[in-house]
Amino acid sequence: MIGPVIALLLQAAPLEQPIPDEALEARAQAIMRETRCMVCENEPVSQSTADMAVDARRAIRRQVMEGATDEEIRDFFVSRYGQHVSFRPPLDGWAILLWGFPFALVAAGLAMFGMKLVRNRPSGLAPVSDDRGDEVG
Numbered sequence: 173m174i175g176p177v178i179a180l181l182l183q184a185a186p187l188e189q190p191i192p193d194e195a196l197e198a199r200a201q202a203i204m205r206e207t208r209c210m211v212c213e214n215e216p217v218s219q220s221t222a223d224m225a226v227d228a229r230r231a232i233r234r235q236v237m238e239g240a241t242d243e244e245i246r247d248f249f250v251s252r253y254g255q256h257v258s259f260r261p262p263l264d265g266w267a268i269l270l271w272g273f274p275f276a277l278v279a280a281g282l283a284m285f286g287m288k289l290v291r292n293r294p295s296g297l298a299p300v301s302d303d304r305g306d307e308v309g
Contacts, residue, residue: 188226191233200236203245204229206259216259 191197204218211222217229228249235245249257261267 188229188233191237196236197233199242200229200233203232203236203242206246207232207249208257208259210253210257 191200201218205216207217207228209215209217209220209222209225209228211224212220215225217225217232231248232245235248240248246258255261263271
């Protein structure tokens, strides 16, 4: 009695099937690794077992098979879930400032350290006499 019910349930929700074309499947996998699962914390949909991630993987594979570009697929998820869904946010506006600030801070610190070294360098020292005197070695 339970066997037929399980068989019907398995047919109703087909298991995830990879795309037969290896190049398309590799492309889909790359997009899955760049897409964040909105249910799991900081986990890509490629590794998550949440229902949302399963649906996202199916949607990615379907769109890849329909010929959508990687950018179109990313835009689909960003428009639906917001920029947080992307592990690779775009570098524009404030993002450039946020990424560049730590490097600028380190550069400024190194410049200040270098200026301090130059400023504290001893100047006007007399040459040190040679201890050997007149000996020629």
